Amino acid sequence: MARILIVDDSPTEVHVLKTMLEKNGFDTLSASSGEDGIEVAKKEKPDLILMDIVMPGMNGFQATRKISKAPETSAIPVIIVTTKDQETDRVWGLRQGAMDFITKPAQEKELITKINSALNG
Numbered sequence: 868m869a870r871i872l873i874v875d876d877s878p879t880e881v882h883v884l885k886t887m888l889e890k891n892g893f894d895t896l897s898a899s900s901g902e903d904g905i906e907v908a909k910k911e912k913p914d915l916i917l918m919d920i921v922m923p924g925m926n927g928f929q930a931t932r933k934i935s936k937a938p939e940t941s942a943i944p945v946i947i948v949t950t951k952d953q954e955t956d957r958v959w960g961l962r963q964g965a966m967d968f969i970t971k972p973a974q975e976k977e978l979i980t981k982i983n984s985a986l987n988g
Contacts, residue, residue: 873897874907883972915944920947921950
């Protein structure tokens with residue numbers, strides 16, 4: 868059973884993603900900021916992280932970069948899930964170490980497909 872960390876400052880968004888993931892057999896953890904996301908990732912070692920970009924304090928690009936560079940978390944795939952839909956955001960996110968990029972609102976089929984691909988890839 869894969870454990871997925873959802874990093875998002877919106878309780879509604881966390882609830883929506885959590886519901887989709889749990890329905891598809893995943894265990895979930897959540898963090899409400901980039902800083903918390905990094906701490907939870909280090910402590911819990913989830914199998915995958917879904918990262919929002921626009922958050923107070925450390926944004927998702929910064930958190931993704933820290934997670935992908937830190938030896939203890941660099942093996943954890945990160946998928947960015949954001950309302951930012953510009954190509955430059957996608958390219959920048961991937962440059963920070965993200966494996967994939969999904970625009971909100973996340974479609975369940977696309978989300979699960981990308982998660983399975985990241986976990987099995």
